[in-house]
Amino acid sequence: MTPAVSDLDAGALHDTLADLARREGVHQWDLGAACSTDLSVQVDRGEPRQLKGAQRSAVTVRAWDGEGRVGITSCTDLSPDGLALALRGAREASAFGDREDPPQLSCRATEPLEPLERPLCGLSPIGRLLETLLDAERQLLDCHGAITTVPYNGLAERRSERVYVNSAGACRQQASSSASLYLYARAEEAGRRPRSAGAVRLAPGAADLDIQGCLEESAALTISHLNYAxxxxxxxxxxxxxxxxxxxIGAFSNLFNARSVLDGVSLSSRDSIGQTLAVPFLTLSDDPRHPLHLAAAAFDGEGTPTGRLPLIEAGVLSHFLHSEATARQFGVAPTGHGSMGAKASVSPDWFVVEAAAGGGxxxxxxxxxxxxxxxxxxxxxxxxxxxxxxxxxxxxxxxxxxxxxxxxxxxxxxxxxxxxxxxxxxxxxxxxxxxxxxxxxxxxxxxxxxxxxxx
Amino acid sequence: MAICFADPLWRTRLEALLAAGTAAGADLVEVFLETGDRLSLLAEQERVTSVSPSFGSGAGIRVFRGRGSGTRDGFVSTNDLSDGGLRQALGQALGMLGLDLPGVGVSGTGGGAPFEGLPSLRDLGADRGDGLARCPGVAEVAERLLDGTAKLLQHGRHVQARRGSYSRDWQEVLVAASDGTFRRDLRLHQTLGLSLLAADGDHRSSVARRYGSSDDPDDLRRWDAEATAVDLAASSAAMLYAEVVEAGTYPVVLANRFGGVIFHEACGHLLETTQIERGTTPFADRLGQPIAHEALTAIDEGLSPGAFGSLSMDDEGLEPQRTVLIENGILRAFLSDRAGELRTGHRRTGSGRRQSHAFPAASRMRNTFIAAGPHSPDDLIASIDRGLYCKVMGGGSVGPTGQFNFSVEEGYLIENGTLGKPVKGATLIGDAETVMPRISMCANDLDLAAGFCGSVSGSIYVTVGQPHIKVDAITVGGR
Known part of the structure; x- marks a missing residue:
């Protein structure tokens, strides 16, 4: 069963799973769940090309056995039957869990969350999305005679909600909304190769999208590539x-990734902290809660609160991104960059590159x-x-x-x-x-x- | 409660849904139902570090209206397979086309194609019901992966990290459409990967191999871990001290198996009707015309037993075919799906594919390969004074202007007709219209390799393949 986005209830999920866990004899567990509703449209030279909608739900349950090993199971059914299936699967999978370095519940999963204020928008009627995109495409096609199609385009809206609960009392819930517009134009002049470029805009809702800016940027970029050599x-x-x-930077984020360091696949090592990695005027941070980051998450997949983390300060590697398990191995606190897994992966969220204090x-x-x-x-x-x-x-x-x-x-x-x-x-x-x-x-x-x- | 789409109850439910869609005025209504049972394992060094089972189910409902290039469609996916959930999804899809479900407000224009009920279920999975039970369990998979990582340590030098990974995807699908399509299939895909990272001071190499199969529960049991480990160790040793390739334009020889990624990226995507619809292929009006060197014949099919891209039916319920795309350099056919046939007129080829119920199907490749030629691989290398031999290829992509790229994982210089020192860091770029006529020699050692292809309808299982081929000149990015 797929609940409507507004039906997701962290407290109810916690109580249901706690009850199931008692019956299964599982003393330590956690759960991550999400559901979303999506609408998207694509157009092609003045005609609707594809209209899409989706209602999605997903739940992941981890269960620890008496030896501290963890098992995990995911499913798409958020009903009590689905939760029972997931818990049973996780309990059975725990028999194959890693003994040496199993994840634990995050020690920060019950910390109070700092407020994260983001506008929450409802979904637009799909007809309005379609009209908006058709109009944007028409304006883009009118910008230059060489722009004949906008082969990759889309206007989408999403309303979603996610939950994290665990047996230690953590109960997190966050709702969010987002809209995106992309316009990739294709231009061609006689006897010349086709050229393509595009632009993207994000906003909390479709009504807030900078549509004019997106199509103007797409047009300007595409036209700029016509005269090529x-x-x-x-x-x-x-x-x-x-x-x-x-x-x-994102492609090489293993430089800052404690999981990669521990796995031996990073360019950094445990003792790289404090070493010079870049020029002295460069500072790089991961800032999941930056006010301009529209898709900011209040907590990670393990329930740890997110927050700004300096990675390179004045050219020097200063911190690694951590999950619960990597933080425990390094003797530091989790940083809010972990996923929920039998082996939690670590990933960056939103980078800020700027000049170091003192400039240069x-x-x-x-x-x-x-x-x-x-x-x-x-x-x-x-x-x-x-x-x-x-x-x-x-x-x-x-x-x-x-x-x-x-x-x-x-x-x-x-x-x-x-x-x-x-x-x-x-x-x-x-x-x-x-x-x-x-x-x-x-x-x-x-x-x-x-x-x-x-x- | 476990779902089984062979249950006759589904026929009744789907007939009601399809009847409602056509009564509302849709010309065609298609329902894709899916349940999945998936398992993935990761082994690192001497430990299994992750075991992740997952289960899922969902439906994708697509509604078409109109014909020709003006065909419109609406698509809605949901994880809710209850009557209410499916009806809500259908209503939403109809609403996208300005139609209303009967009994919900004012009815649409009506006049959709007549729906005369579903025929008997054609059950293509009937003889594969025990496939999941025959697959290796967690303990057996773990043992095989750990055997592989142990052999990497045994054969490798300067070993820093070893990984083995496995995933199993068991999927039951049912496709029902108002044109009378009513088919069920059971699908099994397994994939296995082994990778090795070696480091010696500042020198590093990372090499990997991946294998994949369809409908073969015993595939993992037959895997030759020793041979894979020996192969990886040899590649790792060769690449550990390799220099970065010198940039330029060279003749290149691309090895068989995954070398076929060049045709997949450079040309295959441009022969999907999706690209005709978008106006992004230069070949749209070139049927019957030469688009490649006369030495080149290329085929896409979904029939090879056990191959990663093989299918009993595509995701629109059509049986797969063998499609000759290019014959001796002449363009013969495009890959087409239902929407492609409606909008471009190219007949469906059993190529409508999607990652899951969350995507509408699109024309996609299956097992795609360049046919074998008359030469030996040594003939190709001997024909080059100075060039590049690409022994192992990485991934690639193609853009909206037909510009493609792919990376070389393991390369060697060719000097005076023989292989020279190993080189790394090469990326090959070009466009199909320029490069396809330059594939001038094909060897006699056709072989296939499993891969994943990401595009408009998600990530799907495919096979690429070719014999050794020679490209007379291509831009090689490096330093």
Whole structure:
């Protein structure tokens, strides 16, 4: 049975599972549940292309046996029958649980939560979403004669709720809403290759989306790539757009990930804290509760409250991201970055890149006066071109070659390097941090990266 | 209570649902029902560190109205398989097309395609009911994975981390549509991976192999852990001290098996009718015309026994076929699903696929490969003075302009017709129209490899494959 979003009740789930656990003889357990309602539309040259709706529910139960081993089971049924099935499955799976390093309940799961104020919007009628997207597509197609289609587009709204409860009395619940718009246009001129670019906007609800900004950015980017030329392979100074730099940081987040460190697959080791990782004017934080982070979560998958965590301070690695289990091994408190699992994974949430206190990052380098500089606007295929455990990347990108401040689109090229070298080769942070879906970041100048082109 | 879609009660419930949808004015109503029983295990070094079972069920209801390029559709998914939940989902899908369920407010325009009831259930899973019970249990899987990680330690050098992973996906699906489609299937997919991270000072290598099968409960039992460990250890040793490849444009030889990712990314996606609908394939009007070198014939099929991308029926209830995409360089066919046939006119090929009930089906690849040619692999390498041999490929992707990319996990320089030193960090980029005519030689050693493909209808099980092939020139990103 799928409850409506507003029907999810942490207290009731806690009481139901507590009762079931007593009957099953399970003394320690926890539960994470979520349900959501989604609406989305796509259009194609003035016609509706696809209209979608979804009601989803999911529950995950962990149960510990008398020897401290944990088992886990997930299912889509939030009814008492579904909970009973999940608990029984978890209890049975605990017989195969890890004896050496089993997760425990987070010691912070019962801490009071700081208020996290975010607007909560209801879902729009799907007809209104459709009209909005059709209008945005029409305006985008009207921007330039070469823009003939917007092959990837979508307007979506979601209302969701999540719960974490456990046998130690934790009872967390959070409701959220979100809306997203993406417009990726395709442009083609006679005798030339097709070009494509796009933009994304997020908001608590569809009515709050910056639709005009999204379509104008998509149009401007697409048009900017019409006048393209191949680039000669070589080593270039590069400037990364905020989104591209954050994509790269995210792909190499094993640098800050305590789980990866313990598993031996990180570029960092236990004693890396305090070592220089980047130029002295760079500071990087993970800030899940940043006021501009629309999808902020109040607690992680283990019920631990989220909060800002400095990762690199003035170039020095200062903290790792932790789950309950990794924090226990390091002798620190969980940081709110764990998932719920038989082996809890650890992941970052929302990065903030900024100049260290005292500055030093703004060296006067400006794109509007640069020459011989490659502007990397967006990276592709990070799943294939990043070797996280080796520190290497070789990635296709969209961008421009800057000459006297003028930009010319690069036809097809890759950028390659080593993340550790890159972090120590940052030349400047240009301008104020820019808001992106994955964090806040200025434009980042980097010395000497390998560019492969087709000239 | 366990769900079984072979229960005759489902026929009655679905007929009522489909009748309501067509009475409301829909031209076609399709219901996809799914239950799943999944298990995943992770072994690291000498320990099993994660055992994760999961169960799920849901429905995806899709409603079509109109024909030709103006066909509209609404899709709603839900985890609620009660009568009320399914009816609510249908009502929502109809509402997306401006139609109302009978008995709910003002009825729609009516006049939908007539629905004459469902025929007898065609049960394609009837002889596979014991498949799940025949699969290895947790203890047996754990033992096999730990055997694999132990052998990595035995054969590897400078070993830093070893992992073995397994997942089993048991799925019961039922597809019912108002055109009379009424089919049930039971599906089993198993996948096994082994990976090795080696480190010596600043030198690192990470290598992995993944295997996958369909409808073969004994697949894991036949796995040769020793051979996999020896293969991985050799790759790891070769790549540990490899230098980063020098960037440029080279002739390359791509090995068989997962080398087939080049065709999958460079061309396969562009032959899905989804891409015609979006206007993102350069091949939309090229049927019967040359689009590749005459040495190249490419096929997509869902029939090979046990292959990861094989199906008894697609996710729209159609039996899979063998589809010759390119024959001696000439474009012969596109991969089409129900919506693709309605909107583009290309007949369905049994290629309507989706990750789960939460996605509407789309035209997707199954087992896709380049056919074998007349040469030996050594012929291809011997034909190159200076180039790159891509022994193991990583993942890749293709963008809306047809630009593709994929990474090379294990590469070697080719110098004067022979293999030279190992190189790492290569990414190959290009576009299909340029590169397909440059696949000039195919060897005689066709082999397939399992993989996952992510696209509009989610992540699905596929096979890629090819013999060794030679590409006369391609851009190699590196340093």
């Amino acid at each position: 191949p680039i000669a392979s070589g080593t270039y100074p590069c400037v990364f757009s905020p989104e591209a730099f954050l994509d790269l 990052g703004d060296t006067g380098l400006r794109r509007d006066s640069a020459s011989g500089v490659v502007w990397v606007d967006s990276l592709s295929a990070l799943h294939a071109g990043v070797k996280a455990s080796q520190g290497l990347f070789s990635l296709p990108f969209d961008g421009w070659l800057l000459q006297n401040g003028e930009r010319r689109s690069i036809e097809a090229a890759t950028v390659a390097g080593d993340i550790r070298t890159l972090l120590r080769s940052i030349l400047a942070l240009e301008g104020p941090p820019v808001l992106t879906p994955s964090g806040l970041c200025p434009h980042v100048w980097v010395e000497g990266l390998s560019i492969t082109g087709e000239a």
